[in-house]
Amino acid sequence: MALEPRGWRLVRLYRPQGFPVPLLWVYAGGPDDHVGLGVVVLAVPGGAWGYHDAERGRRGYLAPCGDAKAAAEQVEDLLKHRMFPGTW
Numbered sequence: 017m018a019l020e021p022r023g024w025r026l027v028r029l030y031r032p033q034g035f036p037v038p039l040l041w042v043y044a045g046g047p048d049d050h051v052g053l054g055v056v057v058l059a060v061p062g063g064a065w066g067y068h069d070a071e072r073g074r075r076g077y078l079a080p081c082g083d084a085k086a087a088a089e090q091v092e093d094l095l096k097h098r099m100f101p102g103t104w
Contacts, residue, residue, distance in 0.1 A: 018088035024095070039070055042091055044099065051098045053091055057081060069094065 027041040043052030054070030067087040069076030079087035
């Protein structure tokens with residue numbers, strides 16, 4: 017995955033128990049707090065597939081499935097904003 021070389025931690029939640037769709041949990045943790053983002057793959061118009069922010073569902077489109085680098089950049093920007101909201 018394009019996020020691991022950037023230093024993000026990943027948990028792959030691909031088992032059907034408890035999750036309606038496969039979910040990739042991307043997170044960073046500090047001594048006092050953790051920040052994370054769930055990523056799912058959903059169909060998009062035109063018969064293609066795209067990476068989405070799991071919390072926002074179809075409104076949380078990140079990038080097309082063929083472009084893992086663009087999705088990684090979007091996820092990284094969202095997580096940095098959550099970690100440092102006043103500076104991003």
